[in-house]
Amino acid sequence: MKNDLLLKALRGEVTSRPPVWMMRQAGRYLPEYMVLREKYGFFERCQTPELACEITLQPVDIIGVDAAILFSDILVVPQAMGLEVQLVESKGPFLPEPIKTGNDLERIRVPDVHETLQYVFDAITLIKKELNRRVPLIGFAGAPWTILCYMVQGKGSKTFDEAKAFCYTQPVLAHRLLQMITDTTIAYLKAQVKAGADTVQVFDSWGGLLGPEDFENISLKYIRQIVHALKEEVPVIIFAKGAWYALKEMAATGASGLGIDWCIKPGLARSMAGNNITLQGNFDPAKLLSPIPELKKEVNKMLNAFGNGRYIANLGHGILPNVPVDHARAFVDTVKEWEGT
Amino acid sequence: MKNDLLLKALRGEVTSRPPVWMMRQAGRYLPEYMVLREKYGFFERCQTPELACEITLQPVDIIGVDAAILFSDILVVPQAMGLEVQLVESKGPFLPEPIKTGNDLERIRVPDVHETLQYVFDAITLIKKELNRRVPLIGFAGAPWTILCYMVQGKGSKTFDEAKAFCYTQPVLAHRLLQMITDTTIAYLKAQVKAGADTVQVFDSWGGLLGPEDFENISLKYIRQIVHALKEEVPVIIFAKGAWYALKEMAATGASGLGIDWCIKPGLARSMAGNNITLQGNFDPAKLLSPIPELKKEVNKMLNAFGNGRYIANLGHGILPNVPVDHARAFVDTVKEWEGT
Numbered sequence: 001m002k003n004d005l006l007l008k009a010l011r012g013e014v015t016s017r018p019p020v021w022m023m024r025q026a027g028r029y030l031p032e033y034m035v036l037r038e039k040y041g042f043f044e045r046c047q048t049p050e051l052a053c054e055i056t057l058q059p060v061d062i063i064g065v066d067a068a069i070l071f072s073d074i075l076v077v078p079q080a081m082g083l084e085v086q087l088v089e090s091k092g093p094f095l096p097e098p099i100k101t102g103n104d105l106e107r108i109r110v111p112d113v114h115e116t117l118q119y120v121f122d123a124i125t126l127i128k129k130e131l132n133r134r135v136p137l138i139g140f141a142g143a144p145w146t147i148l149c150y151m152v153q154g155k156g157s158k159t160f161d162e163a164k165a166f167c168y169t170q171p172v173l174a175h176r177l178l179q180m181i182t183d184t185t186i187a188y189l190k191a192q193v194k195a196g197a198d199t200v201q202v203f204d205s206w207g208g209l210l211g212p213e214d215f216e217n218i219s220l221k222y223i224r225q226i227v228h229a230l231k232e233e234v235p236v237i238i239f240a241k242g243a244w245y246a247l248k249e250m251a252a253t254g255a256s257g258l259g260i261d262w263c264i265k266p267g268l269a270r271s272m273a274g275n276n277i278t279l280q281g282n283f284d285p286a287k288l289l290s291p292i293p294e295l296k297k298e299v300n301k302m303l304n305a306f307g308n309g310r311y312i313a314n315l316g317h318g319i320l321p322n323v324p325v326d327h328a329r330a331f332v333d334t335v336k337e338w339e340g341t
Numbered sequence: 342m343k344n345d346l347l348l349k350a351l352r353g354e355v356t357s358r359p360p361v362w363m364m365r366q367a368g369r370y371l372p373e374y375m376v377l378r379e380k381y382g383f384f385e386r387c388q389t390p391e392l393a394c395e396i397t398l399q400p401v402d403i404i405g406v407d408a409a410i411l412f413s414d415i416l417v418v419p420q421a422m423g424l425e426v427q428l429v430e431s432k433g434p435f436l437p438e439p440i441k442t443g444n445d446l447e448r449i450r451v452p453d454v455h456e457t458l459q460y461v462f463d464a465i466t467l468i469k470k471e472l473n474r475r476v477p478l479i480g481f482a483g484a485p486w487t488i489l490c491y492m493v494q495g496k497g498s499k500t501f502d503e504a505k506a507f508c509y510t511q512p513v514l515a516h517r518l519l520q521m522i523t524d525t526t527i528a529y530l531k532a533q534v535k536a537g538a539d540t541v542q543v544f545d546s547w548g549g550l551l552g553p554e555d556f557e558n559i560s561l562k563y564i565r566q567i568v569h570a571l572k573e574e575v576p577v578i579i580f581a582k583g584a585w586y587a588l589k590e591m592a593a594t595g596a597s598g599l600g601i602d603w604c605i606k607p608g609l610a611r612s613m614a615g616n617n618i619t620l621q622g623n624f625d626p627a628k629l630l631s632p633i634p635e636l637k638k639e640v641n642k643m644l645n646a647f648g649n650g651r652y653i654a655n656l657g658h659g660i661l662p663n664v665p666v667d668h669a670r671a672f673v674d675t676v677k678e679w680e681g682t
Contacts, residue, residue: 158499161661165630211603211625211657244585245604262552263586284552289506316552320502 001198003135006067009312010199010235010256010278018303018311019066020335021138022328023239023259024318025059026071029328032058042087046072052123053130060135063329064336067136068127070192072120074142074203077184078151080116082108085150098154100166102173108151110180113187120188121195128196139197141189141226143204143240144181145219151177160209167218174218182222186229193233201237201259202226208242208261215246220253227253237280241317247272262287262316266305280312283331288315288323292330299334308340342539344476347408350653351540351576351597351619359644359652360407361676362479363669364580364600365659366400367412370669373399383428387413393464394471401476404670405677408477409468411533413461415483415544418525419492421457423449426491439495441507443514449492451521454528461529465536480538482530482567484545484581485522486560492518501550508559515559523563527570534574542578542600543567549583556587561594568594578621582658588613603628603657607646621653624672629656629664633671640675649681 001007005019027033033055036045045051055071075093079085086094099105114121127137150156152163167174189200207219219240227236231254238250239259250258251273258277260269262284269279287298303313313335319328342348346360368374374396377386386392396412416434420426427435440446455462468478491497493504508515530541548560560581568577572595579591580600591599592614599618601610603625610620628639644654654676660669 159627159661161627161630161663164625164627168628168631168635208604212606214625242583242604245606245609263549263583265553265586268586284505284555286500286502286505287509289502290509294509320500322502 001133001136003066006136006138006312007198007235009310010237012276012278012310015308017338017340018306018308018313018335020313020332021065021067021069022059022063022315022319022331025063025065025069026055027319028321029319029323029325030058030062031325032062037089042073042089046076047119049119049123049126053126056123056127056137057130060131062325063332065135065332067138068131069138069201070120070124070127070140070197072123072140074140074147074205075150076117076120077141077147077181077188078108080111080113080188081180081184082111083151092156093150095150095154099151099177102170105173105177108180110183110187113184113191117188117191121191124192124195124197136198137196138237139189139192139200141185141200141202143202143207143219143226144178144185144222145210146204146206147181147185148174148177149206151181160206164209167214178218178222182225186226189226189230190233193230197234199235199237199256200230201239201257204238204240204243207240208244210243212245215240215243216249219243220246220249223250224253227255231255239280244269244272248274251277257312259314260316266302270306275310278310278312279306280314282316283314285315285317285320285323288319288327288331292327295327295330296334299331300338303335303338342474342477344407347477347479347653348539348576350651351578353617353619353651356649358679358681359647359649359654359676361654361673362406362408362410363400363404363656363660363672366404366406366410366669367396368660369662370660370664370666371399371403372666373403378430383414383430387417388460390460390464390467394467397464397468397478398471401472403666404673406476406673408479409472410479410542411461411465411468411481411538413464413481415481415488415546416491417458417461418482418488418522418529419449421452421454421529422521422525423452424492433497434491436491436495440492440518443511446514446518449521451524451528454525454532458529458532462532462536465533465538469537477539478537479578480530480533480541482526482541482543484543484548484560485519485526485563486551487545487547488522488526489515489518490547492522501547505550508555519559519563523566527567530567530571531574534571538575540576540578540597541571542580542598545579545581545584548581549585551584553586556581556584557590560584561587561590564591565594568596572596580621585610585613589615592618598653600655601657607643611647616651619651619653620647621655623657624655626656626658626661626664629660629668629672633668636668636671637675640672641679644676644679
């Protein structure tokens with residue numbers, strides 16, 4: 001690997017500087033992505049390895065990030081399990097027949113991932129070839145709780161109260177569903193690794209909607225299974241947005257990396273997570289809209305606070321579609337130019 | 342006052358049990374409210390003292406809460422400042438001409454609250470008469486940052502990135518606007534108190550979208566002014582959803598009460614906030630959808646964790662519209678029946 005900063009940082013090895021990538025870096029802020037978005041539907045882009053490959057490589061070529069992350073969506077998993085998933089552009093996901101009862105569970109299954117998601121593994125094989133060992137490739141999946149949110153609520157929500165009510169009123173069903181998602185996700189991520197993913201990230205976008213006790217019972221319990229199943233093969237990164245209260249417990253899973261959002265100071269995150277894990281984050285995505293000199297100042301402040309060592313520079317959530325490309329590049333360049341503390 | 346549990350708890354006096362009320366308790370889960378909602382538009386309900394009074398009293402009469410909270414909306418403040426605010430039912434607020442530039446600031450002013458918001462003070466006078474000293478009345482306003490969010494973004498948002506970008510790119514303007522909102526809010530809350538509000542709560546619904554440093558500079562700085570201006574007259578409660586990281590700083594403002602959401606354990610909240618402030622919360626609103634026996638168990642767990650003393654039982658955010666009335670009542674009754682630790 002020509003640039004293996006990310007993998008070194010995840011393994012806790014000394015690096016010349018922190019690696020940098022951005023969540024949702026292959027996305028709508030890139031004009032080159034928008035061209036493909038206008039020509040092809042969402043699932044067409046995911047399911048056509050050549051398109052997924054082209055999109056995955058865009059931020060590596062255009063912005064110069066230290067890692068590629070597979071272009072795909074966490075909702076390919078419920079789709080593979082047998083639920084219809086529609087992704088209407090700018091409207092978010094819609095699942096016309098969500099899970100509400102025990103009967104609904106009969107409609108889904110733990111699929112053979114090679115039968116249902118082979119297009120992802122083909123994309124990974126192609127991406128690895130095109131990357132030609134320039135930077136590592138990150139695979140990913142949603143955390144089971146976040147996937148359940150969509151499978152039950154059927155669409156995006158501020159509170160995902162129907163998904164929570166499902167867990168509170170039908171806990172046996174909910175845990176059966178969570179286990180099915182977990183089993184699918186483990187097989188899915190293992191196949192991503194086999195196809196060439198150098199590390200995998202588990203996205204728990206809605207983890208922070210749960211209180212500390214529910215997060216343990218409904219989310220972390222299943223994330224832990226995923227980490228245990230994968231960690232001997234590749235480094236695993238957990239990112240549970242808003243779940244700052246469980247940093248210690250997440251660090252104890254054996255994950256190599258822990259994503260954090262911008263609502264926790266680096267020092268506190270480090271003291272909660274301990275020294276045996278790599279922290280990743282935590283620039284406020286909205287700050288990429290600041291004037292560039294201000295942006296650079298803020299990035300340097302973040303770098304100084306984390307220091308170089310078990311640290312990956314990233315945003316605290318996905319990059320916003322309205323970020324100018326030169327601001328995204330300024331973020332990455334500032335990390336590359338950082339001279340240390 | 343026949344039932345002054347809330348005021349005693351806010352003053353740190355010994356109470357027989359914790360007082361209980363629910364954020365958004367005069368709301369859509371009540372069939373009696375829905376009847377009025379179908380007959381009258383949102384601002385008609387706010388601006389007609391008889392209607393605002395009837396709605397404010399509904400949860401006192403129907404659910405038996407220990408405090409009434411004025412039926413109104415935080416967006417009456419930008420409205421009084423000169424911005425058009427539309428509240429389309431189930432669609433959320435819409436401000437057709439949001440603030441984007443310095444010129445836009447010329448369109449608004451710090452109003453005479455008696456000229457623009459007298460209907461609120463009239464409602465309070467009427468409510469106090471109808472309450473007839475049964476329970477205290479809580480007045481309220483939005484925190485300046487949360488109000489700015491709507492004034493700049495023009496509508497609800499998951500990220501309020503345009504409001505944040507406004508602060509990052511035009512800080513001088515942003516602080517001028519925040520100060521105008523603060524001045525209006527202080528006059529507004531003082532007049533609420535003069536009309537009879539026994540305590541006031543400042544709602545910073547979007548405080549938690551800011552990182553710790555921004556929260557101090559953009560939000561808490563102005564909340565602090567409000568607390569200082571009001572605290573000699575009535576106890577002030579601050580509720581900044583998601584801003585757990587600033588509990589210590591918020592407690593240091595001189596506020597009497599501190600609302601917390603369900604993403605922080607009671608013990609940690611207490612240790613961050615210290616012992617000289619009353620904590621209020623923090624039941625996950627979605628848990629009111631649990632079966633009643635489970636709900637009661639969870640409420641008792643919360644009560645045992647907070648203990649009786651400088652504590653007000655409440656939800657960690659507003660009650661959801663789909664909560665059955667008997668579940669809301671079970672929440673309140675469980676607090677009333679609690680036998681202590």
